[in-house]
Amino acid sequence: MRSGVFKETIGEQINLTDSWHVRGWTIALVLALIVLPFYLNAFYLSLLTLMAITMVGALGLNVLTGWTGLISLGQAGFMVLGAYAYAIPTALYGWDPLVGLLLAGLVPAVASLVVGIPSLRLTGLYLAITTLAFAFIINHLVLDFDGLTRGARGIFVNRPEILGISFQNDAAFALLCIGVAAAALLATLNIRRSRIGRAFVAVRDNDTAARVMGVNLHAYKLFAFVTSSFIVGIAGALYGMFLSFVTVEGFPFLLSIEALAILIVGGVGTALGAVLGTIFVVLIPEFANILFGLLGDEFARSLSTGAHELKSMLYGVVIIAFLRFQPHGLVGLWRDVKRAWVNWPLRY
Amino acid sequence: MSYLIELSISGLAIGAIYGLIAMSFAVIFKATGIVNFAQGEISMIIAYVAWTISSYVDGNPFLVALGAVVFAIAFGLLIERLVIRPMIGEPLFATIMVTIGLAVILRSSVVFLWDAYPHALDIGLGRGIVEVAGARMRTGQIAVLVLLILTMIGFFAFFRYSRFGVAMRAVASDDRTALLMGVSAARVQSVAWAAAAVISGIAGVLFAIVYELSPSMFALGLKAFPATIVGGLDSVIGSAFGGLVIGGIENLTGGYISPAIKEVAGFVIIIVILMVRPFGLFGEKRIERV
Numbered sequence: 001m002r003s004g005v006f007k008e009t010i011g012e013q014i015n016l017t018d019s020w021h022v023r024g025w026t027i028a029l030v031l032a033l034i035v036l037p038f039y040l041n042a043f044y045l046s047l048l049t050l051m052a053i054t055m056v057g058a059l060g061l062n063v064l065t066g067w068t069g070l071i072s073l074g075q076a077g078f079m080v081l082g083a084y085a086y087a088i089p090t091a092l093y094g095w096d097p098l099v100g101l102l103l104a105g106l107v108p109a110v111a112s113l114v115v116g117i118p119s120l121r122l123t124g125l126y127l128a129i130t131t132l133a134f135a136f137i138i139n140h141l142v143l144d145f146d147g148l149t150r151g152a153r154g155i156f157v158n159r160p161e162i163l164g165i166s167f168q169n170d171a172a173f174a175l176l177c178i179g180v181a182a183a184a185l186l187a188t189l190n191i192r193r194s195r196i197g198r199a200f201v202a203v204r205d206n207d208t209a210a211r212v213m214g215v216n217l218h219a220y221k222l223f224a225f226v227t228s229s230f231i232v233g234i235a236g237a238l239y240g241m242f243l244s245f246v247t248v249e250g251f252p253f254l255l256s257i258e259a260l261a262i263l264i265v266g267g268v269g270t271a272l273g274a275v276l277g278t279i280f281v282v283l284i285p286e287f288a289n290i291l292f293g294l295l296g297d298e299f300a301r302s303l304s305t306g307a308h309e310l311k312s313m314l315y316g317v318v319i320i321a322f323l324r325f326q327p328h329g330l331v332g333l334w335r336d337v338k339r340a341w342v343n344w345p346l347r348y
Numbered sequence: 349m350s351y352l353i354e355l356s357i358s359g360l361a362i363g364a365i366y367g368l369i370a371m372s373f374a375v376i377f378k379a380t381g382i383v384n385f386a387q388g389e390i391s392m393i394i395a396y397v398a399w400t401i402s403s404y405v406d407g408n409p410f411l412v413a414l415g416a417v418v419f420a421i422a423f424g425l426l427i428e429r430l431v432i433r434p435m436i437g438e439p440l441f442a443t444i445m446v447t448i449g450l451a452v453i454l455r456s457s458v459v460f461l462w463d464a465y466p467h468a469l470d471i472g473l474g475r476g477i478v479e480v481a482g483a484r485m486r487t488g489q490i491a492v493l494v495l496l497i498l499t500m501i502g503f504f505a506f507f508r509y510s511r512f513g514v515a516m517r518a519v520a521s522d523d524r525t526a527l528l529m530g531v532s533a534a535r536v537q538s539v540a541w542a543a544a545a546v547i548s549g550i551a552g553v554l555f556a557i558v559y560e561l562s563p564s565m566f567a568l569g570l571k572a573f574p575a576t577i578v579g580g581l582d583s584v585i586g587s588a589f590g591g592l593v594i595g596g597i598e599n600l601t602g603g604y605i606s607p608a609i610k611e612v613a614g615f616v617i618i619i620v621i622l623m624v625r626p627f628g629l630f631g632e633k634r635i636e637r638v
Contacts (some may be wrong), residue, residue: 065441069441071441071444073448115619117623118619118622118623121622121623125382125383125440125444125581126577126622128383128444129383129573129577129618129622130618130619130622132570132573133573133574133614133615133616133618133619134615134619136570136611136612136615137612137615137616137619140608140611140612141612143608144606144608254452257448257452260445260448261449264445268441308456309456309457309459309460310456310460312452312455312456313452313453313456313457313460315449315452316448316449316450316451316452316453316456317449317453318449319445319446319448319449319452320431320446320449320450320453323435323438323442323445323446323449324434324435324446327438327442
């Protein structure tokens with residue numbers, strides 16, 4: 001039985017991990033994820049790609065909602081901006097996809113300042129409402145400026161070719177998405193353990209106390225907004241490539257709910273939670289299909305007409321059930337299991 | 349000139365519907381301190397139930413109204429008991445998310461329980477056309493305005509003079525002290541939810557009579573947000589006025605500038621107002637103590 005972990009320097013304290021087991025398993029997982037796309041069939045490959053893209057978005061929202069405690073219902077709005085910021089220069093003007101991806105991050109980041117600055121005076125509820133309003137305004141602006149965005153007709157987007165490597169085929173595109181997801185994970189984990197990340201968490205836990213300790217509330221809240229929407233914008237661009245067609249309808253309000261559901265299911269305020277939550281939530285429709293398949297063909301067919309509704313209903317049920325019965329999410333569950341395993345047969 | 353009058357009058361009519369829903373936001377916020385993101389969905393469900401009732405009783409308006417009110421009370425109490433009561437004492441984030449989850453469930457259950465097509469709720473009333481100040485209005489639109497004013501007066505009197513209304517204000521201003529004074533906060537909360545369900549149910553049914561009944565009716569809740577923000581989340585009467593203001597502005601911008609702006613006018617107003625006065629135009633400024 002382990003009796004405790006002793007850390008003597010701040011470096012050890014903020015290390016991502018201190019265990020060789022974790023490092024070993026991480027390397028194994030990375031290798032598996034590199035090899036996996038070449039062996040999966042088209043269906044599982046698209047599921048894996050979707051998971052990677054959703055993970056990027058969830059990690060982005062986690063910076064804002066999980067760490068800084070600012071509730072955002074505008075996720076879909078930032079994703080739309082990112083998708084268009086990528087699609088317009090690359091598909092219509094033939095710019096380099098790499099520049100497109102950079103713009104997909106920068107444009108939402110700048111736009112987030114527009115929401116971020118009024119939000120400095122708002123808390124909780126009011127912020128949720130403002131971000132909701134922002135998402136609606138973005139959608140209507142996109143539809144209205146049809147000279148630039150082609151309005152409701154949408155823009156076709158090809159899979160990119162970056163630095164001479166073509167991501168045309170599905171396996172390569174999946175690898176690109178997994179790569180971006182890994183980069184986002186590393187980036188957010190590193191932000192979390194830096195001075196900035198500690199300031200974010202201080203703002204979330206008690207903003208008055210944080211301010212007394214010398215944390216500049218305005219600067220850090222805006223920084224959280226900018227970082228979060230940069231990452232979310234890139235997720236939007238990837239999602240646009242995944243759909244190979246960018247329209248406002250491709251990014252429904254449900255995406256904002258889905259992102260919040262992911263954070264809640266995984267456990268608010270941890271990067272691991274965002275990862276676990278993504279896997280769980282992306283698989284929900286598949287679980288539902290299997291479950292309803294067991295109930296008989298007739299039933300499954302009647303449900304397939306309302307697949308979109310069923311999916312959103314399940315999101316709702318999952319959100320409420322987790323908040324009610326497991327407020328710490330899957331991460332909390334995992335922590336409990338681990339503790340029970342280490343301490344057995346003692347209770348603590 | 350007559351164009352202006354016509355626009356403003358129909359704007360006021362739709363604004364009255366926003367106002368009713370905005371009032372129910374404010375009632376719940378005042379009593380419990382949470383915003384119910386599912387209010388538009390609740391009003392849609394009640395309208396659908398009223399439609400079902402009307403098809404059984406051949407559109408008898410009294411039976412439909414009675415059935416809808418009874419259902420609204422039961423529905424409000426049920427939601428409060430099942431979903432909201434267990435969340436007392438949880439952080440704000442969790443409670444908001446519960447109402448958002450509820451909204452998503454209710455929104456999609458309409459498609460499952462009824463269908464995805466628009467319907468007309470016909471109870472033989474509210475469709476006649478009257479001429480008011482040179483503009484033509486449906487009697488239903490006038491009914492909404494009258495009902496809004498009646499509800500406003502009713503709430504004003506309720507909060508001012510009734511024992512329970514005072515208890516509600518007490519819970520809103522300081523729930524612990526209210527508990528010590530013998531006010532049952534749980535009962536205040538359930539009454540607030542039932543009352544909010546009834547008011548938004550009235551709005552939903554009237555909307556279905558005057559315009560149409562469809563699964564996209566939940567957007568009424570989103571449109572009522574600006575109204576509540578204009579009025580201040582904790583001001584019931586202010587929210588009702590906010591509804592009229594938003595309805596008028598929406599229609600005027602839609603008529604004079606462009607129909608696309610009409611849809612977002614309310615949301616632009618939200619952002620502008622929150623920038624200038626973070627607690628709404630008539631909301632009380634909260635002073636935080638640490």
